[in-house]
Amino acid sequence: MAKIPYIRGVRPGIPSADELRARIPGWGVDLDPADRPAFPREINGVPENVVWDFPEEQVEHHPRERSIEHARLTPVFGTVAPLQGVPGAVRRLAYARYSEARAAHWLLLLAADRIESKQALWQSFSTDRPDSFLEETGIRAERSHHGFSSRWRRGRVDKHQVLDPVVLALPAILGGWAVTRVVRRLVRL
Template sequence: MVYTADHPSTPDIEDLRARIPGWGVDRDPADRPSVPRERIDPAGTGAHWDFPERQPELRPRERSVEHKMLTPVFGTTAPLRGASGTMRRFAYRYSEGRAAHWLMLLAADRVDAIESHAQSFLGLHPDNPITQTGVRTEFTHNGLRARRGTTRVDTNHAWMDPFIVAGPWVVTAAVITRAVRLLRRG
């Protein structure tokens, strides 16, 4: 049984042998070197709990298709919201063993970052690209000197970093400038 200290019931051995070719070839303890470690004794390990009280689910949560229920306790600090939340909900329709599941979750993280940047511009405290992207530390903590003459792997893509980090800020500034000019003309 999932999430309990109870050991699940063992199916009938003859039924398993008939259903699964080769099942039970290692049933003889003499053939298995790990037998001494295969004790199911919760008291011997110090594990002494039963199924804990379930945390109330106030909002619908994303659920993996591999598990029949949520864990008894789960995080609620970052509830799903916006387009990124919709993408995450959609990703959980796929098995965790498929690339589509993880790629959609990665894409949802990028969308969430864009949503957060846009939300910061609408609020009273916009993001500061100089301090929050690490540009200032490049000058105050020997950024360029730390990359010269070393075998650091990140030197291969260092030329792209200004475009990746500053690119979205430049594009956003250009869009805002264009919008302001259009509003002044209109």
């Protein structure tokens, strides 16, 4: 059982330092205060002589994502963008199942971001002013602001113009092709 820095008491289920040292090679090499240059200024946990109570906790109206390494949320936390829809479900999965030390955790969070950006793109098509593909990709600026010639100057590192048509245009072309096929099938029926 290990002590928790911001909660007085012990949390069950946390392995001891000896168990971790036996299981993970090199774990705890910096536990000796003599090996740490900032030791005199460090405070581990809550000092015994400090009179301190846990602050009043913010009410959790919606379930918040929290790493599985933590017993609880901090007393105050942000609620600006509560999790919603498919991206929210993917983020909940990342926090509920995987530790922050695992690549799967971060890859799921990246996937949720990608899903959310595509979802916002498709939602923009249902509004009066959908996103403009030509303006957002900078294709017009290529023509009016010497885009092609500026890429061939000496010292440029980003010589990715070969991939630009694939990355920018191919998804739009494939999306248009798919929509055309669906519309044709609906017309035939």
